[in-house]
Amino acid sequence: MSSGSNTQGSNRTGRYYNYAYLDEQTKRMIRRTILKALAIPGYQVPFGSREMPVPYGWGTGGIQLTAAIIGPDDVYKCIDQGADDTTNAVSIRRFFAQVADVAVTEETAEATIIQTRHRIPEKPLKEGQILVFQVPQPEPLRGLEPRETETRAMHAYEEYGLQYVSLYESVSAYGYIANTVGYPTMIEERYLMSPSPIPKFDNPKLGDNEAILLFGAGREKRIYAVPPYTRVRSLDFEDYPFETQTWEENCALCGAEDSYLDEVILDDAGERMFVCSDSCFCAERRASGHVGTMGDHALAHLEGGPPAVASPVAEPA
Amino acid sequence: MTSPLIIVEDLAKTFVLHNADGAAIPVFERLTLEVASGECVVLAGESGVGKSTLMRSIFGNYLPTQGAVRVLHDDAYLDITRAQPHQVIDVRRRTLGYVSQFLRVIPRIPTLRLVMEPLLENGVSLEEARARAETLLAALRLPRAHWDLPPATFSGGEQQRVNIARSFIRNYPVMLLDEPTASLDAENRAIVVQLIRQALDRGAAMIGIFHDHDVRDAVATRLFSVSEFKAAA
Amino acid sequence: MNAMAQNAHKAIEATPLLRVDGLTKWYGHVVGCRDVSFEIRPGEVLGIVGESGSGKTTVLNCISGRLPPSAGQVEFDTSRFGPADIYGLSEPDRRRMQREEWGFVHQNPRDGLRMRASGGANVAEPLMNLGGRHYGKMRAATIEWLERVELDIGRIDDKPRHFSGGMQQRIQVARNLIHGPRLVFMDEPTGGLDVSVQARLLDLLRELVRDLGLAVIIVTHDMAVARLMADRLMVMKSGYVVETGLTDQVLDDPQHPYSQLLVSSVLQI
Numbered sequence: 001m002s003s004g005s006n007t008q009g010s011n012r013t014g015r016y017y018n019y020a021y022l023d024e025q026t027k028r029m030i031r032r033t034i035l036k037a038l039a040i041p042g043y044q045v046p047f048g049s050r051e052m053p054v055p056y057g058w059g060t061g062g063i064q065l066t067a068a069i070i071g072p073d074d075v076y077k078c079i080d081q082g083a084d085d086t087t088n089a090v091s092i093r094r095f096f097a098q099v100a101d102v103a104v105t106e107e108t109a110e111a112t113i114i115q116t117r118h119r120i121p122e123k124p125l126k127e128g129q130i131l132v133f134q135v136p137q138p139e140p141l142r143g144l145e146p147r148e149t150e151t152r153a154m155h156a157y158e159e160y161g162l163q164y165v166s167l168y169e170s171v172s173a174y175g176y177i178a179n180t181v182g183y184p185t186m187i188e189e190r191y192l193m194s195p196s197p198i199p200k201f202d203n204p205k206l207g208d209n210e211a212i213l214l215f216g217a218g219r220e221k222r223i224y225a226v227p228p229y230t231r232v233r234s235l236d237f238e239d240y241p242f243e244t245q246t247w248e249e250n251c252a253l254c255g256a257e258d259s260y261l262d263e264v265i266l267d268d269a270g271e272r273m274f275v276c277s278d279s280c281f282c283a284e285r286r287a288s289g290h291v292g293t294m295g296d297h298a299l300a301h302l303e304g305g306p307p308a309v310a311s312p313v314a315e316p317a
Numbered sequence: 318m319t320s321p322l323i324i325v326e327d328l329a330k331t332f333v334l335h336n337a338d339g340a341a342i343p344v345f346e347r348l349t350l351e352v353a354s355g356e357c358v359v360l361a362g363e364s365g366v367g368k369s370t371l372m373r374s375i376f377g378n379y380l381p382t383q384g385a386v387r388v389l390h391d392d393a394y395l396d397i398t399r400a401q402p403h404q405v406i407d408v409r410r411r412t413l414g415y416v417s418q419f420l421r422v423i424p425r426i427p428t429l430r431l432v433m434e435p436l437l438e439n440g441v442s443l444e445e446a447r448a449r450a451e452t453l454l455a456a457l458r459l460p461r462a463h464w465d466l467p468p469a470t471f472s473g474g475e476q477q478r479v480n481i482a483r484s485f486i487r488n489y490p491v492m493l494l495d496e497p498t499a500s501l502d503a504e505n506r507a508i509v510v511q512l513i514r515q516a517l518d519r520g521a522a523m524i525g526i527f528h529d530h531d532v533r534d535a536v537a538t539r540l541f542s543v544s545e546f547k548a549a550a
Numbered sequence: 551m552n553a554m555a556q557n558a559h560k561a562i563e564a565t566p567l568l569r570v571d572g573l574t575k576w577y578g579h580v581v582g583c584r585d586v587s588f589e590i591r592p593g594e595v596l597g598i599v600g601e602s603g604s605g606k607t608t609v610l611n612c613i614s615g616r617l618p619p620s621a622g623q624v625e626f627d628t629s630r631f632g633p634a635d636i637y638g639l640s641e642p643d644r645r646r647m648q649r650e651e652w653g654f655v656h657q658n659p660r661d662g663l664r665m666r667a668s669g670g671a672n673v674a675e676p677l678m679n680l681g682g683r684h685y686g687k688m689r690a691a692t693i694e695w696l697e698r699v700e701l702d703i704g705r706i707d708d709k710p711r712h713f714s715g716g717m718q719q720r721i722q723v724a725r726n727l728i729h730g731p732r733l734v735f736m737d738e739p740t741g742g743l744d745v746s747v748q749a750r751l752l753d754l755l756r757e758l759v760r761d762l763g764l765a766v767i768i769v770t771h772d773m774a775v776a777r778l779m780a781d782r783l784m785v786m787k788s789g790y791v792v793e794t795g796l797t798d799q800v801l802d803d804p805q806h807p808y809s810q811l812l813v814s815s816v817l818q819i
Contacts, residue, residue, distance in 0.1 A: 144664055157642035159649075161679030165664070168678065169671045171685050172707045237685040335807030336814065377796060379803040402782035402796045403591055423756070423778055424749040438760060 020067040020100040026050055030068035030223070034214060037225035042187025043155070044138050049221040059092060060218030062115045062134035066096060069130065069214075070113060076102045077111035082119035082260065082277030089117075106280050118181075120202040122259045122281040125211035127228065133196040135217040138224060140184045140194040160192045163235060177240055186233045187226060200234065201244045201260045207232035249274040253300045254285035255292035264299070275299065321351040322491050322522035323375070324394065328384035329548065330367070330374055343548035344370045348384070350524075350541060352491075357513065357523040359537040362544040368526045371543055372493050374398075375524065376415050377405045388413055388491060410438060414489035416497040420468060420476040428471075429454070429464040432482045439487070453482045457508060473500040485512050492516060494525035498532050510535045565627060567592050567733055567765050568613065573622035575608050581789040582608035586622070588784060588794065592732065595759060595766040597780030597797060599773065599812070605789040606769045607737065613767065614735045615648055626651075626733070649679050653726030657738035659718035662725070663710045669721045670696070670706035676729040695724040699754060716747035720754070727758060736768040740775060752778050773816045777801055785809045 018024065026048070033047040052060040070076065076096050080089040084106040092115060093104050105111050108121040115132040125131060141151045144162050154162065163184050170178045183200035187193045195206055196215055206213065206226055213226040226232060236242040250257050252273040259281060261274040273294055276282035286300060294300075329346035333339060344367040352358050360368040373379040375386050377397045387394035390412045397405060397413075409415070422431050429450055436446035454464060457478040463471065468479045477500050484492070494513070498506045506529065513536045517523065524541075527533040566589035575582035583605035590596050598606040611617035613624050615636050627633045628647050636644055656662035663672050674682075674692045682688045693703055699720040710718050719739065726734060739755065740748040756779060759766055770776050776783055776797060783800040785793040785808065793806040804810045 144666060153641070153645070157645060159645065159679065161675065161677075161681070164678040164683070165667050165671045165675050168674055168685060168688070169668055169707075172668065172670055172689070238683050239686045332803075333805075335810050373802070378798050380795070380799055380805060403594055405796055406781050421777075423753045425746075426753055 017099050020070050020096070021053070022050060022064065022067045026064075027068040030064055033223045034065070034068065034225065037214070037223050038212070038227045040191070041226055041230050042185075042191030042193040042224060044222040044224045046221055047223050049218045052218065053095075054091075056219035057136060058088065059115070059117060059134035061216030061220075061223070062117070062132045062218075063092060063095070063216075064218060065132045065214050065216040065223065066113055066115050067100070069132075070096060070100045070102060072101045074100075074102045074112045075110050076100075076104045077106060077108065077114045077280075078104075078116070079114065079119060079121070079278075079280075080117045081262070082121075083279040085279060106283075108278075108280050116198075118197055118199070119260065119277060120198055120205045122256075122276070122278045123284075124205075125209055127210045129211040131209075131211050131213050133198075133213065133215040135194070135196040135215045135222075136219070137182075138194055138215065138217040138220050138222040140182070140192055155191060158190070160186075163192055164237070167235060167237065167240075171237070171240055177236065177242070180245065183242075184235050186235060188231050189233070192235075193224065193226075193232075199245060199260060200242075203232070203234045203242075204244065206230075247274060250292060251276045251282060251285075252292045252294040253297065254282045254290045254295070256282065256285055256290070273297065273299075319354055320389065321353045322389045323350075323352045323524070324385075324387040325350040325371075325375065326385040326387065328371075328374060328386065329382045330370055330379060331382045331548065345543060345546040346383070346548040348543070348546040352522040352524055354490075354520045354522055355517050356538045357517055357525060357536050358539055358541050359533050360524065360526050361540045361542045366544045366547065368543050369495060372415075372495050372524065372526065376413065376493055377409070378415075412490050414484050414487060414492040416481055416484040416492070416494045418477070418496045418499050420480045422468070424469055425467050427465045428459070428468050428479055431468065431479060432486055435483055435487050449486055450482065453486055454478075456512075457482055458505065474502065474505065477501055478505065481509060481512070485516070488516070488519060488521070490521055492521055492523045494523060494527075496526050496528060498527065498529055506532055565633075566590060567627050568767075569623075569625040569633070570613055571623045571625070573609065573612055573624065574620050575605075575612055575617065576620045581605070582620075583612070583786070583789045586791050588791075590733075590765050590767060592765050593763045595768065595779055595781045597776040597783045598767065598769045598786060599771065599776050599783055600786035601771060601812070603788075604786040606771075606786050608789070609786070610735055610737055610767065610769045614652065614654055615644055629732075649676070650729070651732050653729075653731040653734035655719075655722055655726050655734065655736040655739045657741040659710065659715070659722050662722045663718065665710050668707045668709055669701070669713065672710065672721055673724045673728055676725060680729055691728060692724075695728045696721075698758070699724045714747075716743050716751060719743065719751060723751075723755065723758070727762065727764075730762075731764070733765045733767070736766060738770055738772075739768065740772075741770070748775075755779065773801060773813065785812065 029048055033045050037043065037045045050064060052063055054060060076093065078089045078093040080086040083089065096102055097104050108123040112128065113130050113132060114121065117134045120131065139151055141154060141162055144165055145151050166179065167177050181197045181199050182194055183203055185193050185195050185203060185206060195203060208229055210228050212228060215224045234242040247261050249261065251259060251261060253275050256276055259276045259278060262277045263272055263274055265272050326349055328348040330344045332342040360371065362368055370379060374381045381398050386397040388397055388408055390408050395404060395408060432450040432454060433446040436449060459475060459478050468476050481497055498509050501509065510532055568590045571587050573586040574584050586609055598609060600606045612619045618637055624636050625633050626636050629651060630647065639647065670692050673695055674688045677688045677691060696703055696706060701717060701720050710721060713721065740751050743751065752775065768779055780797045782795060783797050784791050785800060785806065787808045793800060793804065793809045800809060801813055804813050
């Protein structure tokens with residue numbers, strides 16, 4: 001979060017929208033919600049979610065969080081499925097470049113605020129960074145218990161047996177816990193929390209993270225948080241312990257053995273490759289000389305460098 | 318003389334039919350009876366005099382209008398007419414048996430299971446209950462092929478024998494027999510008479526209704542006339 | 551013989567498991583139930599009978615902690631706090647007590663089962679609610695219970711909607727007994743079933759009640775079900791209890807005008 005000193009200047013007359021799109025009172029309300037969420041790690045704090053210029057499901061929760069904490073000194077990165085160059089990520093990044101006058105980046109290490117859907121960057125985050133998650137469904141118990149009154153009581157009284165039902169069903173059906181995304185976690189052994197639809201591969205990164213992790217669900221009107229250095233445990237059974245995904249392949253472009261891989265279908269003949277889902281991570285490795293089995297594939301040359309720092313955008317007509 | 322196992326004191330029963338303008342139908346009053354161990358008291362009197370009503374009042378099935386029915390249970394007398402339901406259930410489970418004319422059981426349960434049930438209720442093991450039920454059903458000459466069938470389709474006599482087996486499988490100190498031989502042929506009646514005598518030799522006290530004079534003469538130690546206590550209408 | 555005597559003594563000497571005193575429920579100006587008092591001991595089966603609107607379901611909901619009464623007390627002999635007014639307990643304590651010590655079998659299995667979870671998971675859930683975290687052990691217990699209620703183990707992972715009404719009800723019974731409750735509430739447990747299925751389920755319930763020494767409070771409008779299941783009956787009319795007593799005494803020699811009407815109205819076949 002930047003100091004507020006520049007905010008005033010950014011709210012210059014003639015700007016069509018208030019700085020960072022939301023009005024100041026809404027931003028204050030969201031900041032208060034964030035403080036409460038940080039004070040009670042894993043607890044879903046209700047907030048007055050606003051209508052946003054994108055539909056629900058496009059990351060309105062994350063956008064509102066970012067709007068409430070961003071300042072002109074921030075450096076903003078936005079990823080979708082780990083990649084900076086997907087439509088949604090590009091659009092949201094442009095949005096904040098336009099309404100918040102911030103510098104944008106694809107470099108994980110450079111960013112002060114990283115908004116994300118579906119991934120946590122491979123490169124460990126540092127103190128001072130904030131990771132903002134877009135959350136479609138904040139309630140981990142919702143799939144089995146449709147009543148909000150009941151799930152609230154379950155959280156209040158730590159009645160979390162129900163969450164194990166989904167794991168039980170998975171073991172019954174597949175012989176192991178096959179749940180792969182949105183894998184339920186316990187925060188500080190108190191609140192059950194949905195980590196948003198990140199792969200369980202990223203679950204271990206939630207615990208003891210140096211950065212602030214903020215979660216926003218716009219449609220469901222909930223904000224929750226994992227402060228730095230918080231204990232996060234992925235649920236499991238004594239006889240079926242938690243495990244993350246592994247791949248037999250390495251990244252075809254950069255050869256990484258320990259990153260989360262996406263499968264890319266190359267042609268109708270079933271040709272395919274596995275590549276890092278974290279595009280920044282992959283590009284950095286290639287830049288420093290790592291090469292995978294298909295290192296000279298066209299995909300490796302698609303990305304240019306990080307886009308130039310956006311200049312303040314002209315007023316809409 | 319040892320203390321009686323059952324004492325009926327000043328008993329009266331009047332049915333009040335609330336849905337027939339509160340019509341009162343008096344049956345008997347001031348009825349007193351004691352039965353000791355080894356005794357088989359046979360109730361006498363013409364049909365409709367209240368023999369079955371008396372039996373049911375003693376069993377706790379009917380609620381007497383007045384008086385007491387004391388049953389020796391765990392070395393103390395318990396008044397059935399005033400006992401709590403759970404006490405009556407306990408008395409029926411361990412002390413007071415009742416053989417009615419009709420078999421009233423859950424449908425579609427095999428006969429052998431039905432006969433074992435009273436023992437299982439008292440915590441007897443499955444194996445022992447099965448063995449005793451098989452012995453008794455064999456003694457009552459119920460065809461072995463019937464044992465695994467529910468009794469609903471049995472003849473009247475066969476159902477009656479299942480009923481008798483369910484009652485005699487436990488050695489109740491006190492037994493109430495409401496025409497247990499009604500639909501049985503001579504041979505089977507003789508078997509039931511034998512069962513009753515064995516129970517009496519064991520020290521049971523019995524009250525029975527038998528329309529069959531041969532059976533009555535074979536088991537009765539004395540007759541008791543219910544009509545003497547007929548209540549004025 | 552010794553064990554027999556001990557068992558039976560237990561039933562007599564035991565203190566009441568549930569004591570209901572002066573229970574009254576108003577819905578605005580409408581009486582749900584008035585001044586209902588009774589006790590139930592371990593191993594006892596109490597039937598609450600009466601026609602629709604007589605207040606029997608109101609009583610069941612009040613005594614099972616699902617509907618706070620307007621007046622009166624519902625005292626349960628909790629294993630954690632001893633005898634306690636269930637509405638005097640804090641909500642988490644009451645919910646925990648309900649989870650640990652009670653079961654509730656609904657008339658409609660949809661109300662008592664999680665239709666989105668498999669039959670096996672439905673049965674295992676109470677174990678997880680009580681802290682079970684070993685899959686293998688819970689799976690084994692689930693299989694044992696499904697066998698006990700005579701369900702095909704091969705279908706353990708099917709969703710409830712793929713089972714017939716009678717089988718759904720068996721799953722519900724297993725789900726409500728697997729954790730070893732001391733008191734089970736049943737609301738017309740065989741109400742929606744074919745008579746052929748009903749008889750078998752009733753026998754199963756009776757057997758389980760006997761083997762587990764459960765206390766059961768069963769609400770039914772079916773006198774035949776009441777006779778087969780209950781040790782004693784409570785007849786309700788217009789919110790009041792009009793008669794109580796041994797089941798066969800109430801059914802064979804009813805004293806109250808309404809009980810007489812109720813019993814004489816039963817169709818014979």
